[in-house]
Amino acid sequence: AERYLSDFAKRCAALGLSEHDTKRLRGVFKQARKDSARPLVKAPPITKEMLASMLAEMDVWLRAPAIPWEGCPEGVLTIDGDVVRCPTRGWRLTPLRRDRVLAFIAMQVCGAMRSGDALDLRVGDIRGRRIQARKHKGRTNPTSFSFDLFEPYARFVDPVMERFADEPASKRLFDSNVTKGVRTLLLAAGWPTHYNRVGLHNVRKTAMQANYEAGVPASEASPMLGNTGAVAETIYSENSKAERESVARANWAAYCEDNLEETPAWE
Numbered sequence: 001a002e003r004y005l006s007d008f009a010k011r012c013a014a015l016g017l018s019e020h021d022t023k024r025l026r027g028v029f030k031q032a033r034k035d036s037a038r039p040l041v042k043a044p045p046i047t048k049e050m051l052a053s054m055l056a057e058m059d060v061w062l063r064a065p066a067i068p069w070e071g072c073p074e075g076v077l078t079i080d081g082d083v084v085r086c087p088t089r090g091w092r093l094t095p096l097r098r099d100r101v102l103a104f105i106a107m108q109v110c111g112a113m114r115s116g117d118a119l120d121l122r123v124g125d126i127r128g129r130r131i132q133a134r135k136h137k138g139r140t141n142p143t144s145f146s147f148d149l150f151e152p153y154a155r156f157v158d159p160v161m162e163r164f165a166d167e168p169a170s171k172r173l174f175d176s177n178v179t180k181g182v183r184t185l186l187l188a189a190g191w192p193t194h195y196n197r198v199g200l201h202n203v204r205k206t207a208m209q210a211n212y213e214a215g216v217p218a219s220e221a222s223p224m225l226g227n228t229g230a231v232a233e234t235i236y237s238e239n240s241k242a243e244r245e246s247v248a249r250a251n252w253a254a255y256c257e258d259n260l261e262e263t264p265a266w267e
Helices: 002-014 019-035 048-063 095-111 117-118 158-163 176-188 203-213 218-225 229-236 240-256
Strands: 065-071 072-079 130-135 143-146
Touching: 002 019, 048 072, 048 095, 048 176, 072 095, 095 117, 095 130, 095 143, 095 158, 095 176, 117 130, 117 176, 203 218
Parallel strands: none
Antiparallel strands: 065 072, 130 143
16 A cells, blocks of 8 residues: 555646645555554465465366367366366466466576566577576566476476477567466465465575575575574564564573572461
């Protein structure tokens, strides 16, 4: 809400609202948000169980048979006899869309990437199991990074690469509609929604959680996400904060208990 209201105030200023009135407008918005404040509901963390259910659903899509359909040369995919549809757009899942969705998920998970960076991948960026990608956010000139596909996910990239084998290296692998297919698969896998949204961005937090459990601090794991240590600690270490808070409170309690006199036994 803060961002939308700020953008609205900027538009009002651009249309001629005086500086004084723009400042008052921002103040009204800020006070309204305070008066109507409610606790933020954080997105549920992506757990190992959720990743396992997603991988199982990806296998189901990979094996799903196609049936003829008017206007679709390859037909449309069916699972348990039902045509797979996008719940919000209503379009039917074709083999091409399926291959793109599965490859997109595999690359985003293995690279702990932002969706925008995954959408930018080209045919020439895939070199066997090695992926060459670019980080765009916050950069005028994107910086390159590379990673290897994890073995459980590698098989989902092969079909889309076979389709684009004869295409030029500069051809993009994905279009913007691929994220709608990702949403369809995640919902089918039973992933919970957050404000009616579901996606893979929080896999970056799970990657930081894995490093925390392995004893690697955010300052050392942050290059994987393309962030500074401070940003990684503040934003992407969220999953481990509750555990660290619990440990810190236990230490504080032990300190207090060790330095307090025992309660006397009154007669």
